[in-house]
Amino acid sequence: MALYEATFPAWEREPTPRVLARLDAGRYRGERLTDPEGRIAGFYVVDVPPGLGCTVLTFLAIAPGWRGGGLGVRLATAAARRFATEGPGAWLVVEAEPRPARLYARCGFRRLALDYRVPHYDDPAATQAMALMVHPRQQWATAIPGATVARWVRQAFIDGYGLAAGDPRLTGQLERIPERVRIEDAELRSI
Numbered sequence: 509m510a511l512y513e514a515t516f517p518a519w520e521r522e523p524t525p526r527v528l529a530r531l532d533a534g535r536y537r538g539e540r541l542t543d544p545e546g547r548i549a550g551f552y553v554v555d556v557p558p559g560l561g562c563t564v565l566t567f568l569a570i571a572p573g574w575r576g577g578g579l580g581v582r583l584a585t586a587a588a589r590r591f592a593t594e595g596p597g598a599w600l601v602v603e604a605e606p607r608p609a610r611l612y613a614r615c616g617f618r619r620l621a622l623d624y625r626v627p628h629y630d631d632p633a634a635t636q637a638m639a640l641m642v643h644p645r646q647q648w649a650t651a652i653p654g655a656t657v658a659r660w661v662r663q664a665f666i667d668g669y670g671l672a673a674g675d676p677r678l679t680g681q682l683e684r685i686p687e688r689v690r691i692e693d694a695e696l697r698s699i
Contacts, residue, residue, distance in 0.1 A: 511548055515569035519628035519636065522566075522668070530555070536566065539586055541579065549574040552583045556596060560663050561656075563595035565602040580608075584615040588643050599652070600643040601660055609639040617641040618648075620657065621690040627669045627677045635677055642691060651688040658685050 509524055530536040531553075538553035550570040554563050565587050570580050591600040603626055604612055609619065618641060625635035640660075642652070665671045665678040672678075 511551070511569050511571055512567060516567070518630045519634065520626075521629060523629070527553075538567075539583065539590070541583065543571075543574070547571070550579045550583050552587045554587055554591065554595065554600075555668075557663050557667060560597065560659065562597035562599045562601050562660060563591050564660075564664070564668075565591075565600055566668075568608070580611050581614055584612055584617075588615060588617075591643070592645055595645070598645050600645070602641050602643075603638045603664070604641055605636075605638055609641060612641050612643075615643075617643045619692045620652070621692050622657070622686075623684045625677070625681060627665060627671055627675070629669065633677075649691065651690045654685045654687045654689055657689045658682055661685065 509528070512527070513521065513524070527536065535557075536553050536555055538551055540551035541549045543549045548571060551567070552565065552569075553567040555566040556563055565584070568580065568583055568587070570583075588600055600617075602612055602617060603624070613619070620640045620642060622640055624638050624640040626638050628634040628636060640657075661681055662673075662678070665675070665681065666673060
C-alpha cells in the first residue's frame with residue numbers, strides 16, 4: 509500500500525480500506541515484482557467487476573528506483589497476457605494520463621476516440637482528462653458500441669469513484685459518448 513499511496517495522487521487514489529477489501533475478496537487480482545532484497549519494485553492490479561463483461565487494469569505502479577527500465581511495459585504486458593487467458597469479457601480497459609497512456613500504447617492498448625474526464629476522489633466537483641484505452645482479448649474492432657462504453661463508464665464512476673447515479677460528472681460523461689466509439693489506430697492492428 510505504501511507504493512500505491514506514493515504513486516497515485518490523492519485525487520486519483522481509491523480509498524485504501526476499499527482496495528484492501530477488494531484484494532481480500534479476490535475481486536482485485538494482480539502481480540507484483542520484487543527486487544533481490546524482497547522489496548516491491550512494481551505491481552499491477554486488475555478489477556473484475558461482476559457482470560460488466562470486461563476486465564479493468566485498475567493500478568500499475570513502479571517504485572522510483574525502478575522507473576525507466578522497462579518494468580512498466582513488462583507489467584502492463586503481463587496484465588494483458590493474463591487477461592487473454594483468465595479475464596472475463598472481450599476487452600481489458602484502462603484509464604490513463606498522458607505519460608502512462610504512452611506506456612500502455614507500447615503494450616498494445618489503443619485509445620478510444622472519446623472526451624473522457626474522470627472524477628476526483630478528493631473534490632466532489634473536479635474532473636481530470638484521461639485517455640480511456642482498450643486491449644482486446646482476441647481480435648481488434650475499429651469501434652465499440654457506445655452502450656458498451658456507457659456501461660463501463662457507469663461502473664467506473666459509481667462503483668469505482670463512488671458517485672451517485674445522478675451526479676453531473678457521470679451524466680455529463682455519458683452525454684459525451686457517441687453511438688459508436690472509434691478505437692484509434694485499431695485499423696493498423698487488423699492488417
